[in-house]
Amino acid sequence: MSSSQEATKTRGLWFLTLFAAEEIPATMVTYVALLMLLQLKMAPAEATFLSALLFVPWVLKSFLRPWVRRVGRFGQVICLIEALLSAALFLLALAFPLGAVAVFPALLLVSLLCAWHELVARMYFESMLRPSFQRLLTVPKLVSSQAAVIFTYGALIFLVGTLQVYFRQMIRYSWSIGCYVAAGIFLLFAFYHLVSLSRSSSGRANPGVSRQAGRQSLLEEFRHRMGTKHTSAAMNGSWLGALFVLLFLLLPQGLMFHARVLYLYDTHARGGLQCTMQEIGFAQGTVGVIAFSLGIALGRLLINRYSFRRLFWPMAVCLVLSPFVYWGMTMSPPDALWKLCLCTMSAQLLFGLGISICRYPISTISGNRYRNTINMLQIPLVSTVLFVPMAVSGWLTDRLGYDVYFQVNALSAPVCLFFVYLFRRLDAKSAEIQP
Numbered sequence: 001m002s003s004s005q006e007a008t009k010t011r012g013l014w015f016l017t018l019f020a021a022e023e024i025p026a027t028m029v030t031y032v033a034l035l036m037l038l039q040l041k042m043a044p045a046e047a048t049f050l051s052a053l054l055f056v057p058w059v060l061k062s063f064l065r066p067w068v069r070r071v072g073r074f075g076q077v078i079c080l081i082e083a084l085l086s087a088a089l090f091l092l093a094l095a096f097p098l099g100a101v102a103v104f105p106a107l108l109l110v111s112l113l114c115a116w117h118e119l120v121a122r123m124y125f126e127s128m129l130r131p132s133f134q135r136l137l138t139v140p141k142l143v144s145s146q147a148a149v150i151f152t153y154g155a156l157i158f159l160v161g162t163l164q165v166y167f168r169q170m171i172r173y174s175w176s177i178g179c180y181v182a183a184g185i186f187l188l189f190a191f192y193h194l195v196s197l198s199r200s201s202s203g204r205a206n207p208g209v210s211r212q213a214g215r216q217s218l219l220e221e222f223r224h225r226m227g228t229k230h231t232s233a234a235m236n237g238s239w240l241g242a243l244f245v246l247l248f249l250l251l252p253q254g255l256m257f258h259a260r261v262l263y264l265y266d267t268h269a270r271g272g273l274q275c276t277m278q279e280i281g282f283a284q285g286t287v288g289v290i291a292f293s294l295g296i297a298l299g300r301l302l303i304n305r306y307s308f309r310r311l312f313w314p315m316a317v318c319l320v321l322s323p324f325v326y327w328g329m330t331m332s333p334p335d336a337l338w339k340l341c342l343c344t345m346s347a348q349l350l351f352g353l354g355i356s357i358c359r360y361p362i363s364t365i366s367g368n369r370y371r372n373t374i375n376m377l378q379i380p381l382v383s384t385v386l387f388v389p390m391a392v393s394g395w396l397t398d399r400l401g402y403d404v405y406f407q408v409n410a411l412s413a414p415v416c417l418f419f420v421y422l423f424r425r426l427d428a429k430s431a432e433i434q435p
Contacts (some may be wrong), residue, residue: 016140019121022121026118027153030055032156037050040096040100048146051390054107056383058111058115059384062379062380066120079197086186096172152182153284161280162383199416226408239364245420247385253320254324255387255412257393260326262393263406264340265404266402284344298352300356308357312357315353320378323412
């Protein structure tokens, strides 16, 4: 495929709108859902548990990849999923008057469809463009997707908070209006993709990708890799060691993921900062997301210039430092918005800078069988590792209080780094004795 053909296939900016559109519902189920449930008077322990359940579709989405590959016609499948997603978002808006009993199933449906959309969208992107040209579009894709996150996590929450002031605390009505706005904007993207994607390639799989591999599920791929005659016990140990490395790298972040929002939202009587929705939307959803995006961009730049191996420990330390920021906030609560923004910016910048190092253990797990590890393994594995600490974080904050909880969260970081070092050493020794 020539460069002129590649340029022709990127006309219309479908590759930007495709990934921006999916971030609207994805951000709602990843970040905004917890605030929705809290404002519907749900207890923190229940809210964090149900919010963690919304990650289950992202854990299981890669098992659908062989079926999607057999069906082909990725562009048409995307349009179908986006039509269903638009309906699901409107259904979510209608569910708020009924309370949490209707809102959570609607959120789970949105999460399920959004996980499928992310899977098919990346497969369509891979089938349309060569890997070398895909890498050139990494930065534009990141900018467009993070702009959509800022809109959903920042502007949408700000809008809902303003409506609650205007309608005198009519929380459910305000959230319904906010969801209608998000659904309307997503529907505009869906109409654009209905035209732009259908005129592009049919979206069938790349010829270079093995059809046999496409027919196998992710579990069968792992069994094949673990059962091949060239696989030794040392390789199995490396696979498991890399999984534990990923677990301990992300454990402090998993404990902090929902607890930070609880801390910002909760009342002073319960030890929280009692921030308004507008303050949360600006500090966490706008300033925090921008800092996280800059951290990701800087991390990728450093990795491209140096290597995973040389940067592993500096970036691992950055990844586990974020809880120390919130521990400091409990000891000296910020009394101004700019101080709150500075704290969230610091925590999210460290998180974004360190998160790229997770690709190192994931690449060890995947080996050379997967060209696109982020689509096949990174999101499902990261979601799996984060699930349990996110689910129990609300219950733990109730029992410990925010000051003790974030102290324990921060002090777990050096313990996790020790276990990361231990499992890496065990893998190194097993590689030395491998015949």
